[in-house]
Amino acid sequence: MTLQTTANIWHNGKLIPWDQAQIHVMSHVVHYGSSVFEGIRCYTQPNGAGVFRLPEHMARLVDSAKIYRMPLPYTADQLSAAVVDVIEANGVTPCYIRPIAFRGYGEMGVNPLKSPVEIYIANFPWGKYVHGNEGADVCISSWARLAPNTMPTLAKAGANYMNSQLIRMEAEINGYSEGIGLDTNGYLSEGSGENLFLVRGGVLYTSPLANSVLNGITRNSILTLAKQLGIEVVEQALLREMIYVCDEAFFTGTAAEVTHLRSVDRILVGDGTMGPITKALHDEFFGIVNGTRPDRHNWLTPVNVKVAEPVGV
């Protein structure tokens, strides 16, 4: 999807023009993948606009940086305020927000500690991520997700997405819209950029964090909504074949939101349509973010944006 530009990007405490947000080719991150980042959505509601679970995203960014010994000179609260500032300065909503912290231009060599930490926050319009309005046709990837003791999956690090890229490229080249990685023990893990949920016999299942999944904020939101709707929820290691025999399956993620799966490895999930539990959760999720149902969990941080159209193309 072509990137639609906006006017400003937040950099180390200041707003700078989009075109000036550049780094040197010898920056540490370019060579060794030393970045941590977030993906956040801002939605429009009838009375304004709000960022979905902003404090939780910024807390995860701070955690990711801590895991990689990357000192951030801003608190999660300051970074949340910066997100609001950049959205309001650019006047673009709905939008996707991409905060990123990385090791910049300093020393060569694997050890990042002598390279400065840079932080940028950009926002831009972004539409549907997993294609298939009638449900996504996905596959199990031949690539496994990251093994524990190799790359920490609680950190949302740029380098993790080399694995995601392998999964996504393989899927798309083979005619699927997304791939699901197993963990290195063969249990279901997650999509290249989404958490995975299954429904069988009225019970909602998802893989626990120990099966190499990102601690997804949409995942957490869906677990909360499911409990509120009285749906039984089980977090347990899931056998691959569970996805072939389940009644419903869906992805969650900031980019993917709630996307139901029509088929996996060309095996239809249920009858291929969005099942009732997925629909109840989907409708509750979109009702909250679009402002047609009450935000009972206080998940939206308001932003004051008067322009409802993208700036620039």
Ligand SMILES: Cc1ncc(COP(=O)(O)O)c(C=O)c1O
């Ligand atoms: C690998 C991976 N898993 C899961 C998710 C979903 O996480 P969240 O709901 O916080 O966006 C993402 C997206 O950030 C991801 O990249």
